[in-house]
Amino acid sequence: MKKYLIAAVCLFLSLSFSACDSGNKEEVGGNTAEVASDSMLTEEHQEHMMTVARYIMLQKELARLALEKSETQNAKAYGQDLMNWANTKQSELQEMAQTYGVTLPQQMEDSQTKHIDDIAEVEAKNYKYDEELWDTIKDAQRDAVEDFDKALNDVDEASGTAYTLWLRNTTKELRAHLEQAAAYDLELKNREGGISEQIVEDINN
Incomplete structure (x- = not known):
């Protein structure tokens, strides 16, 4: 028993x-x-991650040019803010790329490099350099925002990956930088045209 x-x-x-x-x-x-x-990251998003890396490198170069040669305090302050932001984004992207097993490029596209070379040749006199700088910054950031938005069009926010969530936040931040660049560019043009701040305010209102 x-x-x-x-x-x-x-x-x-x-x-x-x-x-x-x-x-x-x-x-x-x-x-x-x-x-x-x-x-898991789609092949399309893996390729896009490399595109984003090049856009961020371009922002760093534009920030460097603003710090080195710009004639106005607005451009210098903006350059420092943009450099800090781009450094942070670059570190975040590199860490994320390692997680997804993606190797990021170390150089920009030839067309992006040409933008930098063209600006570097402009003489910093009578705000001509700052004019060219703002135009290039706005164009580069506008292209980046449009590209990022396109990549996010088919992504549902609720079912996105860590990368698409990061990209969504990065797009919002870059759009804010673009708006600030446009505001500084307008201020410079108003200064050159001899338009007082009060008149500009009246026009905007």
Whole structure:
């Protein structure tokens, strides 16, 4: 009788441990599936991540030019803000690229490099340099915002990846930089035209 009782107890304990182990495996498996889902990035978004890296490099170069040669305090202050932002975005993107197994480019496109070379040749005199700088900054940022928006068009915010969420926030921030650049550019043009701040305010209102 004792033998049967001991056998029954052993069987019960064996089944209990098996059930617990199965539950743990299911829990671990569920977590793995969740992580795998977020670590998956479409080929299109992998390529776009490399495009974003080049856009950020361009912003850093534009910021550097603003700091080195601009004639106005607005441009210098803007250049510092843009440099800080671009450095932060570059670090975030590099960390994310490692997570997704994406190798980011280390150089800009030839067309982007040409923009930098063209501005560098402009003489910093009578605000001509700052004029060219603002035009290039606005064009570059406008192109980037349009490209980012296009990449996000088919992405549902609720079901997006860590990358698309980051890109959405980055687009909002870059749009704010674009608006600030446009405001500084307008202020410079008003200064050159001899239009007082009061007249500009009256026109805008």
